Amino acid sequence: MQIQDSKHLAGQKLATVKPVQIRGRYFTAIALHLTGPADRDFLAALDDRLRQTPLFFENAPLVLDLEKAQGLESERDLALLAREMRARRLSVFGIQNGTAEQAAAAAAAGLISLPGGRNVPLDRVSRPEPAAPRQAAPEVEKEAPPPATRLIDQPVRSGQTVFADRGDLIIMGPVSSGAEIIAAGNIHVYGRLRGRALAGVNGDTSARIFCHSLDAELLAIAGLYRTSENLGPDIPREHVQVCLEGEKLRVLPLK
Numbered sequence: 050m051q052i053q054d055s056k057h058l059a060g061q062k063l064a065t066v067k068p069v070q071i072r073g074r075y076f077t078a079i080a081l082h083l084t085g086p087a088d089r090d091f092l093a094a095l096d097d098r099l100r101q102t103p104l105f106f107e108n109a110p111l112v113l114d115l116e117k118a119q120g121l122e123s124e125r126d127l128a129l130l131a132r133e134m135r136a137r138r139l140s141v142f143g144i145q146n147g148t149a150e151q152a153a154a155a156a157a158a159g160l161i162s163l164p165g166g167r168n169v170p171l172d173r174v175s176r177p178e179p180a181a182p183r184q185a186a187p188e189v190e191k192e193a194p195p196p197a198t199r200l201i202d203q204p205v206r207s208g209q210t211v212f213a214d215r216g217d218l219i220i221m222g223p224v225s226s227g228a229e230i231i232a233a234g235n236i237h238v239y240g241r242l243r244g245r246a247l248a249g250v251n252g253d254t255s256a257r258i259f260c261h262s263l264d265a266e267l268l269a270i271a272g273l274y275r276t277s278e279n280l281g282p283d284i285p286r287e288h289v290q291v292c293l294e295g296e297k298l299r300v301l302p303l304k
Contacts, residue, residue: 079111080145083118087130099137100272111139112163116146124157131158198234205230205244218248226266235259245269248291258291263300273298 085091111134113127121127127144134141143161144151152162199213201220207227211218218232223240229247230236236248238260249256249271256270263286266277270291275298285302292299 080114081111081134081139081141082114082116083121085117086119087121087126087133092133095137111141113141113144113160114146115144115148115151122148122150122154124154127151127154127160128158131160199232204240207244232256246291247274254293259303260289262287263289263291268298268300270298275300 083091113130113134115121121130131141141160143163144155145163147155147162155162197213197215198217198219199211201211201218202222204222205211205220205224205228207225209225210229210231211220212230213232213234215233217234217237218230219237219239220230221239224230224238224242224244224246226243228244230238230244231247231250233251233256234248234253235256236246236258238246238258240260241262241264242258242260243264243266245267246258246260246265247267247269248258250269252271254271258268258270263280263284264277265280268275268280268291270293273293273296280300284300288303290301290303292301
């Protein structure tokens with residue numbers, strides 16, 4: 050065995066490993082828009098929405114948008130609201146569109162203050178804007194808008210969310226792990242389904258999920274769900290449909 054002395058090693062250029070590396074990274078956060086006080090009615094409405102899409106918001110990064118909120122001026126108020134969010138497995142980490150007083154209170158409560166972001170078409174949990182007062186006039190019954198099918202002609206990649214809020218969702222390609230596809234009606238995937246698929250999110254128990262190949266992290270119809278952990282080896286995986294039979298979510302081969 051040859052042993053090199055320290056003088057020889059000192060003349061060589063040794064490789065070093067940096068203990069800390071900092072890199073920029075983009076991610077998508079959910080903005081929860083408060084349009085009034087964060088009271089019992091607000092929390093009840095939030096709970097109702099969460100029941101429609103179980104596990105969908107779990108551990109997703111969340112920002113509280115305070116532009117139209119009422120109250121929430123103190124550290125205590127924001128800390129209590131953040132505690133309520135985390136009790137529901139909502140990973141709140143900051144606020145946006147707050148006043149200077151709210152930004153200071155947020156910092157004291159352990160939340161960061163962000164500039165207003167850019168909204169995407171899917172506003173997951175915001176409450177609807179109050180309707181403008183109606184003028185006195187004969188009442189006219191308005192028809193509900195017809196269901197609208199949404200067609201996506203490309204793969205849905207990890208981190209993406211696609212939502213068909215008034216009808217079926219058709220994906221002409223695979224859905225990657227970490228992606229989320231949601232529909233008020235049925236979901237059709239012409240490819241391998243990974244990620245999360247939630248059909249009938251407004252309570253339509255007749256909704257179904259169809260796919261060429263099943264490898265999903267979560268399947269849900271009208272609030273009932275199954276995760277990959279309880280999809281056993283006896284479950285068919287190729288050319289299948291997912292439907293409700295009573296209170297049970299079934300995975301069946303397409304006939």
